[in-house]
Amino acid sequence: MRILKKRRALNPAEILVFGFGGMILIGAILLCLPIASTSGKSVGFLTALFSSTSAICVTGLSVIEIGTAYTLFGQFVMLILIQLGGIGFMTATSMVYMLLGRRITLKDRLVIRDSLNESNLQGVVRMTRNVLIVTLIAEVAGMLLLSIRFIPQYGISTGIYYSLFHSVSAFCNAGFDILGFGNSMVSYANDPLVLGTIMALIVVGGLGFFVVVELYRKATLGRKYHFTLHTKIVLVATVVLLVAGFLFFLAMESGNPKTLGAPGVSAGDQALGAAFQSVTTRTAGFAAIPQADLTPASKIGTVALMFIGASPSGTGGGIKTTTALLLLALIITVVRGKQDVVIAKRRINKQLVMRAITIITLAMLSVAVVTVLISVFEQHHMSVSDILYEVTSAFGTVGxxxxxxxxxxxxSKVLIMLTMFGGRVGFFTVSLALAKRMSRQQSCNYRYPEDKVMIG
Structure with missing residues (x-):
């Protein structure tokens, strides 16, 4: 007698992992085609897989110069992958459902909720529409502003295409460029229009769609609307990190003759370069100054900012600003001898604080392990500091x-790809799994005896 085994349904976290993985594989196959390469030959599956992974994970790291190695077809594939990676797998799927008039099921709503880092199902579909609207408005606005500079330089068709590509890349915090210079935005280091537009797109994309929507509601409703605690934390953390980063890089690099201290660089250009470096470390990946020429202190500061990354439900990676602030709040609570973690006169759930600590610990271990492994494989021609920089950039999906x-x-390329995927998808699914496990633990009707151990 044949025994039919019931197939286990995938949970939301698994759907997200397989969804992102499937998009990466499809992208790699398309980029591997000879039509995608300017040489007329395939770039090789590993190179194509690396490019596809970096695009879907909106990282920006690349083993080839995509502006010269890929044809228009290959660049368009990269553009689509960046866009899908930025808005997320389920948001893109929901958009297709809406266009086809298909009903979004309860299971679809659960996956959308998790992909957007929402806590409940109410308004999930509306939030998805808001994500698409914010993305469209931001990217079109960025394209129009960049066109002011790119159309006179490259002509109408090429200028518009370059403006569109870099607007999408900046808003999605991807950091890819197709200018073909091989030095990212260094050629525009003294151009406030280009760098200012890209910085604005990076910040808006990194704030998170939920925060952007709340900012819009606040602007339209005024005093009648009050920010949620999440939005307050994100805004404060973002401003503090951007200002602190700007002052730090300005102090560290203004005397560096290879970067901001080079002959002929004005005080205004120095400030612009420091501001851009502070913004781009928030998981964007564009560079206005050569990263290899940064001072050791600036490299350490950049690693720290890349590790923190952007904010939840946005297009960036890292451990997220809210996670870092929860850890800081916990440290202050312990030092002051208090019991509860309190932010803005609101007590934070202890399970949430435990999740934050776990995510930070796992992230640090992952970066350390991958750095050590690559150091073993590349020990003869690469410094540990450069490898740590690369691994942290991959984890934070910076570029x-x-x-x-x-x-x-x-x-080593495979390890970097796994790190990019883990930084974009893996730790998010770990967070989901921890939340579900902790919620089940709370329902238990027994607890073990309490005991003590010596620490410190």
Missing amino acids: LSCGITASLSPI
């Missing part, structure tokens, strides 16, 4: 590099 990406061995 900044000291120029070692193309020189990595195949096994």
Whole structure:
């Protein structure tokens, strides 16, 4: 007698993982086609897979110069992958459902809720529409502003295309450029229009769609509307990190003759470069100054900012600003001898604080392990500091590099790809799993005896 086994339904976290993985594989196959390469030959599956992974994970690291190595077809594939990676797998799927008039089921809503980092199902579909609207408005506005500079330089058709590509890349915090210079935005280091537009797109994309929508409601309703605690934390953390980063890089690099201290660089250009470096470390990946020439202190500061990253439900990566602020609040609570973590006169759930600590610990361990492994494989021609910079950039889905990406061995490239995927998807699903496990633990009707151990 045949025994039919019931197939287990995928949970939302698994759907997200397989969804992102499937998009990466499809993108790699398309980029591997000869039509995608300017040489007329395939770039190779590993190179195509690396590009596809970096695009879907909106990282920006690349083993080839996509502006010269890929044809218009290949660049368009990259653009679509960046856009899908930025708005998310389920948001893109929901958009297709809406266009086809298909009903979004309860299971679809659960996955959308998790992909947007929402806590309840109410208004999930409306939030998805808001994501699409915010994305469209921001990217079109960015394209129009960049066109002011790119159309006179490259002509109408190429200028509009360049404006569109870089607007999408900036809003999605991807950091890819197709200018073909091989130095990202260094050629526009003294151009306030280009750098200012890209910075604005990076910040809006990194704030998170939920926060952007709340900012819009606040602007329209005025005093009648009050920010949620989440939005307050994100705004405060973002402003503090951006200002602190600007002052830090301005102090560290203004005397560096290879970056902001180079002859002929005005005080205004120095300020612009420091501001851009502070913004782009928030998981964007564009560079206005050569990253390999940064001072050791600036590299350490950049690593720290890349590790923190952007904010939840946005297009950036990292451990997120809210997670970092929860850890800081916990430290202050312990030092002051208090019991509850309190932010803005609101007590934070202890389970949420435990999740934050776990995510930070797992992230640090992952970055450390991958750094050690790549150091073993590349020990003869790469410094540990450059490798740590690269790994942290991959984890935070940033894309900044000291120029070692193309020189990595195949096994190291695979490790970087896994780190990018983990930074974009893995730790988010870990967070979901922890939330579900902790909610089940709360329903238990027994607890073990309490005991003590010596620490410190």
